[in-house]
Amino acid sequence: MNEPRSAWRTFVTRAVDVLYPRRCVACGRFGPLLCVPCEARMQPATGAGRCPNCSARWGAALNCPRCLGWQALDGVSAAFEMEGAARRLVHGLKYRRVRELAPVMAAHMVKLPAVRPFDVAFAVPLHPSRLRDRGFNQAEMLLRELGWPAAPGTLRRVRKTRTQVGQAVRERRANVSGAFAYEGPPLDGLTVAVVDDVVTTGATAEACAEELRAAGARSVVAIGFARASYDPASSAPPRD
Ligand SMILES: [Zn+2]
Numbered sequence: 001m002n003e004p005r006s007a008w009r010t011f012v013t014r015a016v017d018v019l020y021p022r023r024c025v026a027c028g029r030f031g032p033l034l035c036v037p038c039e040a041r042m043q044p045a046t047g048a049g050r051c052p053n054c055s056a057r058w059g060a061a062l063n064c065p066r067c068l069g070w071q072a073l074d075g076v077s078a079a080f081e082m083e084g085a086a087r088r089l090v091h092g093l094k095y096r097r098v099r100e101l102a103p104v105m106a107a108h109m110v111k112l113p114a115v116r117p118f119d120v121a122f123a124v125p126l127h128p129s130r131l132r133d134r135g136f137n138q139a140e141m142l143l144r145e146l147g148w149p150a151a152p153g154t155l156r157r158v159r160k161t162r163t164q165v166g167q168a169v170r171e172r173r174a175n176v177s178g179a180f181a182y183e184g185p186p187l188d189g190l191t192v193a194v195v196d197d198v199v200t201t202g203a204t205a206e207a208c209a210e211e212l213r214a215a216g217a218r219s220v221v222a223i224g225f226a227r228a229s230y231d232p233a234s235s236a237p238p239r240d
């Protein structure tokens with residue numbers, strides 16, 4: 001019964017492949033969406049030279065000044081530094097809307113050792129108007145691919161915020177503070193992860209964490225595909 005339809009689908013898929021062959025999002029060579037050499041050059045955001053608590057570039061063994069200011073967020077895990085091919089993947093999914101990149105990115109995130117174990121995960125929500133414009137929430141797509149246990153309630157973005165790109169650390173905090181609301185049963189005693197494509201200052205994750213802690217969460221960590229490091233001593237706003 002399904003035979004003609006699946007044959008037709010296969011035909012359409014092949015025709016699309018011929019008309020629009022796949023290319024690596026980082027270097028443009030024909031083949032997979034992320035070619036092996038570009039993948040090998042991505043800079044892991046784990047290991048030596050990183051803050052043990054938030055994965056940002058940091059030379060010392062103790063927590064860095066970037067994460068010392070968080071009140072509600074316990075830490076950040078991320079797969080790669082936000083540069084090179086990792087940046088192209090993030091932008092490819094979010095701005096060029098290449099949805100097929102979500103499983104490529106999630107395959108790296110799922111292997112990450114979380115800074116702390118967690119029971120349930122939330123995707124960082126978009127405001128409904130931005131969701132309408134973009135057509136999808138990239139964080140939700142990543143979480144779906146990750147297959148981590150969904151949280152019992154819903155985290156919503158209840159206030160529209162400006163883009164964080166180009167904003168200084170303090171502006172980012174003010175921009176997202178109180179922007180999220182949790183609706184659902186109490187999260188009493190649960191350890192929670194919030195998933196996003198990029199973590200820069202952690203301001204967004206901190207604002208989510210405040211709300212989730214108020215709902216009873218015992219700890220909140222952020223898990224991102226990319227970690228955008230910035231110099232906490234510089235007055236220049238973080239790039240991402
Ligand atoms: Zn490539």
Ligand SMILES: [Zn+2]
Pocket residue numbers: 051052053054055056063064065066067068
């Ligand atoms: Zn840190």
